[in-house]
Amino acid sequence: MNPASLLVQNLHKRYGDSSVFSHVNLRVEPGEFIAIVGESGVGKSSLLNCLAALDDWSEGTITHNGVDLGTLSETQRAHWRRAHLGFVFQAFHVLPHLDVAQNVGLPLLLLKRPDPARVAQMLEAVGLGGLGERLPAQLSGGQLQRVAIARALVHRPSLLLADEPTGNLDPGTAAQVMAVLQQQAADSGAALVLVTHSEAAAARAQRVLRLTASGCT
Numbered sequence: 180m181n182p183a184s185l186l187v188q189n190l191h192k193r194y195g196d197s198s199v200f201s202h203v204n205l206r207v208e209p210g211e212f213i214a215i216v217g218e219s220g221v222g223k224s225s226l227l228n229c230l231a232a233l234d235d236w237s238e239g240t241i242t243h244n245g246v247d248l249g250t251l252s253e254t255q256r257a258h259w260r261r262a263h264l265g266f267v268f269q270a271f272h273v274l275p276h277l278d279v280a281q282n283v284g285l286p287l288l289l290l291k292r293p294d295p296a297r298v299a300q301m302l303e304a305v306g307l308g309g310l311g312e313r314l315p316a317q318l319s320g321g322q323l324q325r326v327a328i329a330r331a332l333v334h335r336p337s338l339l340l341a342d343e344p345t346g347n348l349d350p351g352t353a354a355q356v357m358a359v360l361q362q363q364a365a366d367s368g369a370a371l372v373l374v375t376h377s378e379a380a381a382a383r384a385q386r387v388l389r390l391t392a393s394g395c396t
């Protein structure tokens with residue numbers, strides 16, 4: 180097996196007595212872009228949270244880079260996320276009191292590898308060059324989402340997870356943001372797993388998987 184791939188085997192997620200999904204099998208290679216679609220409530224966000232080791236699952240395994248995420252402690256999971264993961268949320272989740280450059284540089288700061296040149300490079304890459312000193316409140320929705328993408332990629336993660344990253348954007352801005360996300364993931368060789376309701380966004384992926392209660396096909 181390629182050790183850098185993300186491998187999901189027989190994943191089953193329950194909240195209490197109610198099963199959300201089961202028999203989810205998935206393999207994503209480095210540099211690959213896959214989209215996950217499915218009805219509202221079927222468990223897409225729950226699956227992504229499991230892949231990020233932000234939530235627990237009930238059965239099955241998730242392996243990344245040969246590391247079985249289920250065997251890690253909370254602290255080890257946090258360190259794994261810092262080192263290997265970028266996450267783009269639907270609601271941006273930028274920190275309002277930090278300026279744009281500080282938001283983008285945060286993952287590097289947490290890794291004790293501050294790198295203003297890399298932050299400036301990422302801001303240029305997502306079309307926000309020169310806006311580093313603005314506060315999030317002074318940006319548009321599309322610009323905020325590009326801040327979130329720059330932040331998710333600044334530390335060169337090998338795995339990029341995005342949950343409805345264009346859900347809050349108009350179609351034109353959504354297309355621009357998707358293009359940036361896809362290009363930046365490809366440039367850094369990151370595997371990209373995108374959860375989306377947008378057919379236009381899913382159409383960009385190399386593979387589209389549909390999540391149902393009984394699996395991911």
Ligand SMILES: Nc1ncnc2c1ncn2[C@@H]1O[C@H](COP(=O)(O)OP(=O)(O)OP(=O)(O)O)[C@@H](O)[C@H]1O
Pocket residue numbers: 194199217218219220221222223224225226
């Ligand atoms: N913390 C929780 N505790 C209990 N049930 C939950 C929890 N989070 C989500 N659920 C339930 O699990 C199911 C899957 O939710 P999830 O948010 O993963 O769906 P989704 O596919 O992302 O939906 P959407 O497309 O609307 O974002 C839903 O029925 C939801 O109500």
Ligand SMILES: [Mg+2]
Pocket residue numbers: 223224225
């Ligand atoms: Mg969701």
